[in-house]
Amino acid sequence: MSSPPTIYDVATEAGVSIATVSRALNSPGKVGERTRRRVLAAVDALGFTPRPDAVAKARRGAGRIGVIAPHTSYPSVARRLNGILQAVGSRSLEVVLYDQESAAESPAPLLASLPITGRLDGLIVVSLPLDATVADRLIGLGPPAVLLDMRHPGFDSVHTDDVAGGRLAAAHLMERGHRRCGFLGEAQRSDRYLSPSRLRLDGYRAALAEAGHDLGEDDVRLVRHRARDALAAARDLLSREERPSAVFAADDTLAAGVLRAARDLGLAVPGDVAVIGFDDGELAEVMDLTTVRQPLEESGHAAMERLIQRLARQATPRDVALELRLTVRATT
Structure with missing residues (x-):
């Protein structure tokens, strides 16, 4: 049986010194991007496991699960993580978190460079294309x-089906008598994929068009996922002479910007403008916000249970679709 690869093998494979390999793995900010990628490629090719990780894992007798997600950017991700951890329960599994700033970026940089082989037994990728x-x-x-x-x-x-979620929002607003609608969503950073925000817009726009109510480009605002950007865009949208009587925001955080903008402009909600969000987290409850509810904790729990099945060699890929529903509150 051949011996496991060592840091010397990685250095030889990458054509760098042992010190450079160590820095690339432990202090990547101190190594140039091209060199770091060469080291990571060598790690992947050889299946190298850094010795401290291997020793710690042997002592624990535990599997290591990586969860890569925009943890710090979206409240919905924290709730999905709660579901993941609930599913782990008392099982002998270690969960390691990797933070990717935005779900609106493709390809995800961490996924393109994460040294996976030997360090992780399984991976859950959340909200990243x-x-x-x-x-x-x-x-x-x-x-x-x-x-x-x-x-x-x-x-x-x-x-869940983001297109169907957009349709659900449009149907609710039209049932309330709204004909001129607006949308506030997160801007994509690449055209190589469709973000959840874009899919929700597509469903919303299609449902309105089918009922004879076009959603023009002037009725749409796309911003970075930041409260101040959402507020500025919502003020601009609601300050127009022919402003929309209802706005669908791609998530509850963006919807909060619409509610603040309406208040600043002296507009009554829902009398002058109705507002609907997406997710149905604690923020929506506090704001008494009508929103499309995602089963967030349930989805995290289902993903972890499926990964545990895969680790047990139940290998046929499965596609699990969870249902969305509308939570109606005071803003519509």
Whole structure:
């Protein structure tokens, strides 16, 4: 039996010194991007496991699960993580978190460079789009991966239908008599994929068009996922002479910007402008916001349970679709 690869083997494979390999793995900010990628490629190719990780894992006798997600950017992700941890329960599993800033960026930089082989037994990818290169890398490296809040051929996935969610919002507003509607969403940073915000807009726009109510480009505002950007865009949208009588925001955080803008402009909600969000987290409850409810904790729990099944060699990929529903409150 051949001995496991060492840091010396990685250095030889990458054509760098042992010190450079150490810095690339432990202090990546101190190594140039091209060099870091060479080291990571060598790690993947050799299946190298850094010795401290291997020792710690042996002592624990535990599996290590990576969860890569925009943890710090979206409240909905924290609730999905709660579901993941609930599913782990008392099982002998260690959950390692990797933070990717935005769900509106593709390819996801962390997924393109994460040294997976030997360090992780499984991976859950939350709300981050995969391009073909990243998908091929995950498949080639071997640890089972489950996608949460997205889909990609060849992977297990747990998701909701964002297009259907946009249609649900449009139907509710039209039932309330609204004919001139607006949309506030998150801007995509690439055209190589469709973000949840874009899919929700597509469903919303299609449902309105089918009823004879076009959603023009002037009725749409796309911003970075920041409260101040949402507020500025909502003020601009609601200050127009022919302003919309209702606004669908792609999530509850963006909807909060619309509510603040309406208050600043002296507009009554829902008398002058109705507002609907997406997610149905604690923020929606506090704001008494009508919103499209996602089963957030349930989705995290389902993703972790599916990954545990994959670790037990139940290998047929499955696609699990969870239902959305409307939570009606005071803003519509």
